[in-house]
Amino acid sequence: MSNTALTITPVRTKADKKAFVELQYRLNRDDPNWVPPLWSEAVALITPGKNPWFEHAEAELFLARRDGRVVGRVSGQVDQLVLEHMGAGTGQWGMFEAEDEATGHALIAAAEDWLRGKGMTRSLGPFSLGIWDEPGLLVQGHDHPPMVMMGHNRAHYQGWIEAAGYAQVKDLYTYDMAVQVPFPPLVQRIVESGRKNARITIRNIDKSRFDEEAALILTILNDAWGDNWGFIPLTDSEIAFAGKKLKPIVIEDMIRIAELDGEPVAFMMALPNLNLLLKKLNGRLFPFGWARLLWWLRGKRFDEARVPLMGVVRRLQASRIASQLAFMLIGTIHAEAGPKFHIRRGEVGWVLDDNEGMKSIAKAIDAKLNRVYRIYEKEL
Numbered sequence: 001m002s003n004t005a006l007t008i009t010p011v012r013t014k015a016d017k018k019a020f021v022e023l024q025y026r027l028n029r030d031d032p033n034w035v036p037p038l039w040s041e042a043v044a045l046i047t048p049g050k051n052p053w054f055e056h057a058e059a060e061l062f063l064a065r066r067d068g069r070v071v072g073r074v075s076g077q078v079d080q081l082v083l084e085h086m087g088a089g090t091g092q093w094g095m096f097e098a099e100d101e102a103t104g105h106a107l108i109a110a111a112e113d114w115l116r117g118k119g120m121t122r123s124l125g126p127f128s129l130g131i132w133d134e135p136g137l138l139v140q141g142h143d144h145p146p147m148v149m150m151g152h153n154r155a156h157y158q159g160w161i162e163a164a165g166y167a168q169v170k171d172l173y174t175y176d177m178a179v180q181v182p183f184p185p186l187v188q189r190i191v192e193s194g195r196k197n198a199r200i201t202i203r204n205i206d207k208s209r210f211d212e213e214a215a216l217i218l219t220i221l222n223d224a225w226g227d228n229w230g231f232i233p234l235t236d237s238e239i240a241f242a243g244k245k246l247k248p249i250v251i252e253d254m255i256r257i258a259e260l261d262g263e264p265v266a267f268m269m270a271l272p273n274l275n276l277l278l279k280k281l282n283g284r285l286f287p288f289g290w291a292r293l294l295w296w297l298r299g300k301r302f303d304e305a306r307v308p309l310m311g312v313v314r315r316l317q318a319s320r321i322a323s324q325l326a327f328m329l330i331g332t333i334h335a336e337a338g339p340k341f342h343i344r345r346g347e348v349g350w351v352l353d354d355n356e357g358m359k360s361i362a363k364a365i366d367a368k369l370n371r372v373y374r375i376y377e378k379e380l
Helices: 014-028 039-045 080-086 101-117 157-163 185-195 207-224 236-249 275-281 289-299 320-340 356-364
Strands: 007-010 057-066 069-079 090-098 122-125 137-140 167-178 200-204 255-260 263-272 304-312 345-352 368-379
Touching (some): 007 101, 014 039, 014 069, 057 101, 090 101, 101 157, 185 320, 200 320, 207 236, 207 255, 207 304, 236 263, 255 320, 345 368
Parallel strands (some): 304 345
Antiparallel strands (some): 007 057, 057 069, 137 368
16 A cells, blocks of 8 residues: 555546546456446436435535545435434445545545534444435345345455444345245245235236336335334435336336225335346446347346335234235235246345344245345444
8 A cells, every 4th residue: 555645535526426436346346246336327326416315415425545546435424304314413424435444444534524514423324325225334245246226345344344433233134035936835825815805905016107106105115114213205206216217127017016905005026136237237238238128128037036125004014914915915926926037036125133024024935144234323
């Protein structure tokens, strides 16, 4: 490492922004399990006017340079919805990349100083940029690639962050399952019992009414997850933004809505693992990436899929029917979409470490813990 002084400056120019995005590709390109994000999405994520997160939050992006060369990056975030739902004085940081530990510590300190200047008294991280993007630091599961919409980082970041005074506040779990293996008999009986209940209907989404269906699902989500640690409600703008991003990879048979007496009360969303293709595209859709994406989706052989979201409305969560609805949704997609799309492997999560209901469901369907993402905190 050079003895030249390290400089840390905020991102201000187009060149700075390009360098900020580019760094993650350079530092991770030799990791066989890192999946390059689409360049256009990586830029949009940090751009006000493109990412509706900035309608209720602000971020300061920092670059570390040594000898004029970019050697690290970090962000500091203040989100008004976080302050409202997680407590006054709660700031966040994320988008962390660094070539060495000293640079990493200096970057985190810069983010902390910025948060203090904004009146924050508690630092949570990493979040890139919010709970609905890529929350947490991967601390277990570096030996295989993440699935769609999940992050991946170098293993030694954990030691650097903990040495900077951060302690675990919450872990997020993902679970791996073999889709072509039948569910255990108990789960099959629960699903069959639900199918005989005339009050319950499980239906596909209707992609011809995509905006309406997306709004319905995210309304259930906001209600179902409202009591969860770290929950931040999605705004109308964010719902529309998420719907636009997800629409190209939404498959009707892989998203189901449960109705009780005709009222939508639960849902489960599974997505084909787009990361299998993104790895080959190296972050670029042009000039031929779009054609490969369309060919892949139309081929309907996905091999892997992830369940990023599911939920049951809050008023039913203490009832027996809640777990039955969850098993019915999982069972229906497992039995019907799995064979149809040649899905071999599935992943469920993330799941909060204290969500005993979802952990019990994962155990019941023989899903195995495969990745752990950790969120840290520190008093400022």
